[in-house]
Amino acid sequence: MSAAADKPRVALTGAAGKLGQVVLRDLLEHGWSVLALDQVRPPTLHPGDDAQFLRIDLTDHGQVLEALAGRTDERPGPFDAVVHLAAVPAPGLLSNSATFRNNSAATWNVFDAARAAGIRNVVWASSETLLGLPFDTADPPYAPLDEEYRVRPESTYSLVKALEEEMAHHFCRWQPQLTMTGLRFSNVMHVEDYAQFPSFDADPHLRKWNLWGYVDARDGAQAVRLSLQRTGPGVEVFVVANADTVMSRSSAELMAEVYPGVEVRGELGEHETLLSIGKARRLLGYEPQHSWRDHV
Structure with missing residues (x-):
């Protein structure tokens, strides 16, 4: 815990x-x-919050190192943890090369500076x-999908995530005291996004690209907070989705119609996430607390 305050930072x-x-x-x-790092001030940052904002270019290693070392004026450290979502x-x-250049540099800078x-x-x-998205390229190897098979990036964006x-893995190998947690978030949704969900039922192929998955942003935040409490050293990665699908039709019915040749492992609940x-x-x-079904 940071020496300057009772709260973790x-x-x-x-x-x-x-x-x-x-x-x-x-x-x-x-x-x-919280020290909020971004190009623009977060709209959910309010006066009186125990938080500060720093505008930063994460592709600039010097800026990232300065920020995480607590060396920016009036934005002191030390920090107990880093959450990297940018x-x-x-x-x-963006173009593939721009996506690769931005995302790979930003993440390496954050990992190295931390x-x-x-x-x-x-x-x-x-x-x-x-996991191999979008599944228009090739069918999933089985369902429900988990973290147990080799990653299958199908885009430059996804390739960077694999890297x-x-x-x-290697940062933790170099420094065994590190705890690093990768969260494989599904399609992030806010409550206002749920109005469109009933329309998906008309054509199950509309959302087959990610096996009809999603994650409520509030449950995504829960996964982040729980990950910060993880104490074991080393790297772990987790699929983070909601407990249900975006569809009103049953998960078993969806698999039988759209992916009849894909192995279904175990018995599926009616709307169980795939x-x-x-x-x-x-x-x-982690236990999702929110569903689109509560809002539509």
């Missing part, structure tokens, strides 16, 4: 992003002091895309 990159805004509020509500958030938003600053707890946003997981959260449940205590 975390640096949060991507604090103004779709998930980052919710993670920021969740961490503040659960007793963390990235070009999906394929096709290590140099003596921060031993790093949580970062990996991606469901490592990030490999980097984390992106397995079993590992996150076992090792993090």
Whole structure:
């Protein structure tokens, strides 16, 4: 715990992003002091919060090292942890080379600067895309999908996520005291996004690209907070999705119609997620609290 305060202190990159805004509020509500790092001020950062904002270019190693070492004026450390959510958030938003250049540099800078600053707890946003998404390219190997098969990046964005997981493995090999947790978030949703969900039922192929998965941003924030409590050294990665699918139709029916040749492992609950959260449940205590069905 930071010597300067009773509260643990975390640096949060991507604090103004779709998930980052919710993670920021969740961490503040659960007793963390936060340094929010982004290009723009997070709209969920309010006067009186135990938080500060620093505008930063994460592709500049010097800026990242200065920030995580607590060497920026009026933005002191030390920090107990880093949560790294910042990235070009999906394929096709920038050119492939720009996506690779931004995301790979930003993550390496955060990992390396955290290590140099003596921060031993790093949580970062990996991606469901490592499971082989979109499944228009090739069918999933089985369902529900889990973390037990070799990653299958199908885009430059996803390739960088694969490299990030490999980097984390070696950072932990170099420094065995490190705890690094990669969260393979499914498609992040806010409550206002749920109005469109009933329309998916008309064509099950509309959302087959990620096996009809999603994660409520509030449950994504829960996974981040629980990951910060992980005490074992080394790297672990977790699929983070909601407990159900985006569909009203049953999961078994969806698999039989759209992926009849794919092995279904075990008995499926009526709307059970086909992106397995079993590992996150076992090792993090993650349990989704929200569903689109509560809002539509």
